[in-house]
């Protein structure tokens with residue numbers, strides 16, 4: 379039993395998108411769970427190219443969702459039921475593409491539909507190549523979403539998988555955890 383149960387009684391939806399940093403989200407799920415949080419991972423199709431759903435399923439102890447249309451046998455669509463259950467939606471890592479979709483209000487997959495449907499606070503932890511991150515389109519999308527009350531954590535500077543040295547690294551698990559705990563405390 380972990381003595382730190384700071385997230386007991388909370389439900390966190392963790393959105394994982396198609397970044398090379400997707401594997402780091404596994405550590406985040408594990409630490410959220412160790413702190414007592416109930417975690418449901420939602421992966422974009424691109425995220426599944428980088429890490430297997432089984433990893434998140436095992437670490438969270440919950441099913442992993444990707445497909446908007448897969449679970450329609452249930453009365454309530456998954457994107458709505460997850461959106462309503464969430465105390466917090468965390469998207470880590472968040473791609474330039476996903477941030478762009480949110481900024482213009484697209485809801486064309488399970489994660490973007492859940493993000494549109496939830497009234498819970500949203501944290502976005504971007505991860506991408508420095509040139510992508512510094513692209514004025516990405517910066518403008520981040521500003522727009524920040525102005526709407528979405529919390530951005532990171533990215534950090536450092537070595538990037540594409541060989542660059544610069545800003546774009548996913549914030550550390552500890553930084554994301556601190557942000558989550560702070561929002562859930564308020």
Ligand SMILES: Cc1cc2nc3c(=O)[nH]c(=O)nc-3n(C[C@H](O)[C@H](O)[C@H](O)COP(=O)(O)O)c2cc1C
Nearest residue numbers: 395396397398399422424425473474475476505506
């Ligand atoms: C090897 C590889 C690594 C990638 N890493 C990133 C990344 O770190 N950040 C990013 O924004 N896009 C990255 N991409 C591009 C995204 O996967 C692509 O934009 C995709 O459409 C994102 O889909 P999603 O936002 O629905 O997950 C990468 C692509 C490849 C092939």
